Amino acid sequence: MKPASPLRSCLHHAAVLTAALLLTACAAPPAPPPAPTGGLAELMERPAERLLFEGIRAYDDGQYPQAEAALRKALEAGLRSGRDQASAHKLLAFITCTSERLAECETAFRAARAADPAFVLSRSEAGHPLWGPVYRKTLP
Secondary structure (H helix, E strand, O other): OOOOOHHHHHHHHHHHHHHHHHHHHHHHHOOOOOOOOOOHHHHHOOOOHHHHHHHHHHHHHHHHHHHHHHHHHHHHHOOOHHHHHHHHHHHHHHHHHHHHOHHHHHHHHHHHHOOOOOOOOOOHHHHOOOOOOHHHOOOO
């Protein structure tokens, strides 16, 4: 029997290895889909998040005293997300700045950044004549 050439032997081994890899890949089950995150209904069952929603809605409707009360209660009730905490503090900063309570406004901006280190105002928010200068004072 004539020995196989080194090239033929190498190609045979490569084909066997490729087939084994393909079979292994085909045998592996697909990754499970990510677990669903809670929806709005689930969030609304949590008191702090419900208060945040009410505060945002009141702010959007121009009902600033009601918004401030709801946002403060949301923070006291323990919002779970740092980003939600930052949102509440941001709106409190806007409310207190427009009410000429500048020290409270500055404190709220600092609290927003403490809750979410990635917190930043949008370009238009940062350019606002009332709270923009206070916000810029709080930048690192």
